[in-house]
Amino acid sequence: MDDITALRAALAAAETRARAAETRATDAEARAVSAEAQITHLKHLIARMRQDRFGTSSERGRRLLDQLELELEELETTQAEDTFENAADLAVRATAPRNNRGRQPLPADLPRERMVLPAPTQCPCCGGMRLSKLGESITETLEVIPRQFKVIQTVREKFTCRDCESITQPPAPFYPISRGRAGPELLAGILCDKYLQHLPLNRQSDAFAREGIDLDTSTLADWVGACTATLAPLNALIRVHVLAAGRLHADDTTVPVLAKGRTRTGRLWNYVRDDHPFGGTAPPAVWFRYSRDRKGEHPVDHLSGWTGIVQSDAYAGYNALTKPGRQPAPVVSAGCWAHGRRGLFKIAEKDKAPLAIEAVRRIDAIFEAERVINGTPDQHRLAVRQESSAPMVEDLFMWMRDTCQRMSSKNPIAQAMSYFLRRPDMFTRFLHDGRICLTNNAAERALRGIALGRKAWLFAGSDRGGERAAAMYSLIVTARLNLVDPKA
Numbered sequence: 417m418d419d420i421t422a423l424r425a426a427l428a429a430a431e432t433r434a435r436a437a438e439t440r441a442t443d444a445e446a447r448a449v450s451a452e453a454q455i456t457h458l459k460h461l462i463a464r465m466r467q468d469r470f471g472t473s474s475e476r477g478r479r480l481l482d483q484l485e486l487e488l489e490e491l492e493t494t495q496a497e498d499t500f501e502n503a504a505d506l507a508v509r510a511t512a513p514r515n516n517r518g519r520q521p522l523p524a525d526l527p528r529e530r531m532v533l534p535a536p537t538q539c540p541c542c543g544g545m546r547l548s549k550l551g552e553s554i555t556e557t558l559e560v561i562p563r564q565f566k567v568i569q570t571v572r573e574k575f576t577c578r579d580c581e582s583i584t585q586p587p588a589p590f591y592p593i594s595r596g597r598a599g600p601e602l603l604a605g606i607l608c609d610k611y612l613q614h615l616p617l618n619r620q621s622d623a624f625a626r627e628g629i630d631l632d633t634s635t636l637a638d639w640v641g642a643c644t645a646t647l648a649p650l651n652a653l654i655r656v657h658v659l660a661a662g663r664l665h666a667d668d669t670t671v672p673v674l675a676k677g678r679t680r681t682g683r684l685w686n687y688v689r690d691d692h693p694f695g696g697t698a699p700p701a702v703w704f705r706y707s708r709d710r711k712g713e714h715p716v717d718h719l720s721g722w723t724g725i726v727q728s729d730a731y732a733g734y735n736a737l738t739k740p741g742r743q744p745a746p747v748v749s750a751g752c753w754a755h756g757r758r759g760l761f762k763i764a765e766k767d768k769a770p771l772a773i774e775a776v777r778r779i780d781a782i783f784e785a786e787r788v789i790n791g792t793p794d795q796h797r798l799a800v801r802q803e804s805s806a807p808m809v810e811d812l813f814m815w816m817r818d819t820c821q822r823m824s825s826k827n828p829i830a831q832a833m834s835y836f837l838r839r840p841d842m843f844t845r846f847l848h849d850g851r852i853c854l855t856n857n858a859a860e861r862a863l864r865g866i867a868l869g870r871k872a873w874l875f876a877g878s879d880r881g882g883e884r885a886a887a888m889y890s891l892i893v894t895a896r897l898n899l900v901d902p903k904a
Contacts, residue, residue: 565627647891704885785800
């Protein structure tokens with residue numbers, strides 16, 4: 417009787433545990449479904465923000481995108497931690513369903529190291545010894561080899577002549593910096609870590625120390641300064657190449673600069689040559705310049721002696737370039753439709769105002785017509801624009817003028833429309849020159865890395881530091897525009 421009672425108690429306890437496990441599994445599955453839905457939603461938002469180049473302003477949109485990506489990272493990490501595949505119980509882990517979620521194969525060009533596990537010597541089922549190979553299962557795991565340092569000894573042997581007793585020796589090879597204590601690969605890594613990965617020199621020094629290499633911040637700073645001087649001729653060539661273009665994109669962004677115990681705001685200007693939208697074959701390039709402030713005298717100085725088309729926002733500092741009598745000739749200014757669209761897009765997105773929504777719809781139709789001819793020769797672009805875009809632009813401006821006449825000038829929609837109406841020549845110039853782009857996105861994209869770097873390095877250190885940053889960004893961003901690894 418006692419045995420039966422014990423068995424009943426054990427059965428009841430087992431049923432209770434089973435129900436609890438089932439409840440936990442149901443809750444876990446519900447959490448997983450909820451997390452999966454949130455992850456899918458966030459991925460959709462992030463993809464839409466990345467594709468919508470003409471939405472919110474670049475820096476505000478970048479901050480929002482960073483926040484969404486951080487939230488997505490946290491959700492995916494939590495989901496992976498809670499999945500059955502990572503359960504502490506090995507039995508639960510072994511029965512977990514496999515979830516590859518679109519896992520991509522590892523790059524085929526990576527070297528493979530084949531590690532074959534010892535084969536069984538007898539059948540685990542019957543103990544037979546006659547085994548023949550049927551096939552194999554391969555699991556590929558990505559691994560990293562820690563970076564290694566080495567010292568290269570460049571030996572220059574000396575020889576003496578037995579006839580005249582003169583001494584001869586091969587000339588020293590070229591070194592990027594004097595005495596060649598740092599090799600080109602090491603210097604390229606330091607520069608890219610500082611200006612591309614935004615890792616300050618003091619943190620790089622700490623990282624070297626953890627790997628057993630004693631390189632203090634002062635030494636690294638000396639190398640960065642020496643590299644800036646060595647690479648100056650390349651920057652000069654980039655400047656010549658950029659200013660040889662007949663059309664440039666121009667923009668600027670803030671950069672914090674430390675000055676006498678306080679931080680003030682400097683500017684980094686960029687001038688982008690990109691002929692690909694109208695079928696040009698010249699390689700793209702970007703030339704950066706630094707200044708202490710945002711006075712209009714700086715773009716005048718940067719573009720002294722140059723004439724052509726400048727695509728930019730409506731910053732008044734570029735107006736001096738367009739004045740009659742400028743030598744060698746006035747610069748032609750072209751507007752950025754993406755800047756104009758943003759004000760209307762914000763109102764349409766936030767307030768759901770029908771007039772703003774209609775304005776965005778009309779502008780988007782112009783963008784859609786432009787996408788079809790992107791990358792084609794300028795004469796073809798001009799012909800298509802005259803046929804399809806010109807009527808839409810004319811109707812848009814007439815509709816905006818009529819709309820603004822029926823509302824207060826202080827209305828946010830009227831103010832957003834006035835961005836176009838005050839500058840009709842700038843915004844219609846693309847209809848008369850096939851080289852002109854609809855937007856200034858090329859310059860904004862070139863500044864994107866600097867906006868990210870401000871969070872890491874905080875300030876440039878001095879005006880000279882700003883000038884060095886401009887020189888390095890000219891090289892790094894130009895390399896990336898041409899799909900070249902800056903470290904190569």
